[in-house]
Amino acid sequence: MIEREFSQSKLNLFLKVTARRPDGYHELETLFLPLPYPADVITVDYDGAPGIRVTSSLPGLPENLENLAGRAALAYAEAAGILPSWTIHIEKVIPVAAGMGGGSSDAGAVLRRLNGHFKALPENELARLALTLGADVPFFLYPHVSVATGVGEVFRPVEGMVSPPPLLVVNPNFPVSAKWAYTHLDPARIGNGDREKLEKLLRGLREGDAAMVAGNLHNDLAFALYEKFPLLRMLRDTMKEAGALNAEITGSGPTLYAVCETVEIRRQVAQRVRERFAKETATVFENIPLSPIK
Ligand SMILES: C[C@](O)(CO)[C@H](O)COP(=O)(O)OP(=O)(O)OC[C@H]1O[C@@H](n2ccc(N)nc2=O)[C@H](O)[C@@H]1O
Ligand SMILES: Nc1ncnc2c1ncn2[C@@H]1O[C@H](COP(=O)(O)OP(=O)(O)OP(=O)(O)O)[C@@H](O)[C@H]1O
Numbered sequence: 001m002i003e004r005e006f007s008q009s010k011l012n013l014f015l016k017v018t019a020r021r022p023d024g025y026h027e028l029e030t031l032f033l034p035l036p037y038p039a040d041v042i043t044v045d046y047d048g049a050p051g052i053r054v055t056s057s058l059p060g061l062p063e064n065l066e067n068l069a070g071r072a073a074l075a076y077a078e079a080a081g082i083l084p085s086w087t088i089h090i091e092k093v094i095p096v097a098a099g100m101g102g103g104s105s106d107a108g109a110v111l112r113r114l115n116g117h118f119k120a121l122p123e124n125e126l127a128r129l130a131l132t133l134g135a136d137v138p139f140f141l142y143p144h145v146s147v148a149t150g151v152g153e154v155f156r157p158v159e160g161m162v163s164p165p166p167l168l169v170v171n172p173n174f175p176v177s178a179k180w181a182y183t184h185l186d187p188a189r190i191g192n193g194d195r196e197k198l199e200k201l202l203r204g205l206r207e208g209d210a211a212m213v214a215g216n217l218h219n220d221l222a223f224a225l226y227e228k229f230p231l232l233r234m235l236r237d238t239m240k241e242a243g244a245l246n247a248e249i250t251g252s253g254p255t256l257y258a259v260c261e262t263v264e265i266r267r268q269v270a271q272r273v274r275e276r277f278a279k280e281t282a283t284v285f286e287n288i289p290l291s292p293i294k
Contacts, residue, residue: 001047003117007040007090007109008143009100010136011167011250011257013205014198015219017182017190018149025135025151026182026190031201033164034143038285040102041091042069042109046117048087052077058092068133072107073114075129080120095283097175099251101136108140127153135178136251145205147198158202165210166266168239168258169250169285170273172231181252184224194218214245214259222249229254235273235282242272263290 014031021027054063054070064070069088077084088110094102108130115126130137131153138153139146145162146155197216204212226233232249235256239247243265244258260266270286 002043002045003113005042005044005109005113006036007042007094007105008140009035009038009094009102009105010139010143011035011100011169012219013213013217013248013250014194014201015221015251016192016194016198017185017220018192020187020190021151026185027150028148028152029198030148030152031158031198032139032143032146032148033162034145035100035167035169036289037287038093038095038100038169040094040106040109042106042113043089043091044110044113044117045087045089046085048085050083050085052084052086052088054088054090056090056092058090058096061090061092061096067106068103069106069110072110072130072133072137075133076111076114076121079125079129080114080118082118082120086114095171095173095255097177098171098255099176099178099181099249099253100169100171100255101140101251104134104136105140105143107133107137108143111137112141147202158205160206162205163208164205164290165208165213165245166260166263166290167288168244168260168266168270168273169255169288170235170239170258171255171283171285172229172235173281173283174229174254176225176252176254178252181221181225184228185221186223189220189223210259210261211245217246217248217259219249219251221252225249225253231281232256235277238272238276239269242269244269
C-alpha cells in the first residue's frame with residue numbers, strides 16, 4: 001500500500017528573538033504562514049523489506065536515516081513500538097537550507113502520515129516527538145497560520161481567515177544553516193519588543209491590507225545575513241524598486257519574499273528579478289496561491 005502526503009513550506013513574516021536559553025537555543029515570537037507552493041510530495045510505501053529507506057528526487061540530498069524524514073520515521077516506529085518496513089520517497093521542490101522549513105516539513109509530513117495510518121500515538125506524544133527532531137517540526141505537523149513562542153513549538157492560532165497579499169518568493173541558490181543565522185545574531189537584538197508591529201501585521205493579514213502587512217514585517221535574523229551576503233541586499237532592493245511594497249528574509253534565510261499590492265505588480269517584480277539575476281543565481285516562485293487561509 002502506498003500513501004501520499006503534501007509537505008508545505010513556510011514563511012516567517014515576523015520573527016523576534018526574545019531570549020537565549022542556557023542550552024544555546026533561542027526563544028522567539030514568530031508568525032508562521034504555511035505556503036502550499038513550493039511544497040514537496042512524500043510517498044510512503046508500507047510493503048517493502050524490513051527497515052526504513054528514504055530516497056529523493058534531488059541528487060545529493062541525505063538519504064535513509066540521514067534524511068530528517070527517515071529520522072522522523074524511525075522515531076515514530078520506536079515510540080509506537082512498530083517494526084517498520086517502509087520506503088519513503090521525497091519529490092523535492094522546496095529549496096534546501098533556505099529558511100522555508102523544507103526538511104522540517106518533510107519530517108512533519110511523515111509523522112502526520114504514519115500516525116494517520118497507524119493511529120498509534122496521541123497528539124501530545126506526536127507533538128513531543130516532533131520537537132525532538134527540530135524546532136520547526138511541531139509547526140509542520142498541522143501547518144496553520146499561527147504565532148509561535150518557546151523555540152517555535154507553543155502555538156497561538158490566529159483566529160478567523162487571513163487574506164495574505166500577493167507574495168513572491170525568491171531563493172538565492174546557496175544554502176544557509178539555521179545554526180549560522182542564530183550564531184551571527186547580534187545579542188543586542190535579543191529581547192521583547194515590536195509587539196505592536198506583530199499586532200498590526202495580524203490586522204493587515206485579517207483585513208487583506210497589503211500595505212499594513214508590508215509595513216510591519218520583521219526578522220531579527222535578517223541583519224547578519226544582509227551584512228554577510230550583499231546579493232541579498234541587491235535582491236531586496238531590486239524587488240522594492242520594481243514595485244514591491246516591501247521585501248524581507250524568511251526565517252534563517254537566505255530566501256526572500258516580496259509583498260505586492262496586486263498580482264500584476266507581482267508579475268512585474270518577478271520579471272525584473274529574472275532579467276537582473278541569472279536563473280543559476282536566484283529561483284523565483286511566483287504562483288503562490290492567493291486564497292484566504294484558515
Ligand atoms: C529560523 C526558524 O526556521 C524559524 O521558524 C527556526 O527557528 C529554525 O528551526 P530548525 O531549523 O528546525 O532548527 P533546529 O534544527 O532545531 O536547530 C538548528 C540550530 O538552530 C539554532 N536554533 C534553532 C531554533 C531556535 N529556536 N533557536 C536556535 O538557536 C540552534 O543553534 C540549533 O542548533
Ligand atoms: N528531507 C530533507 N529536506 C531538506 N533538507 C534535509 C532533509 N533531510 C536532511 N536535510 C539536511 O538538513 C539541512 C537543512 O535543510 P532544510 O531545508 O531543512 O533547512 P531550512 O530550509 O533552513 O529549514 P528551517 O527553515 O527549518 O531552518 C540541509 O543541510 C540538508 O542536507
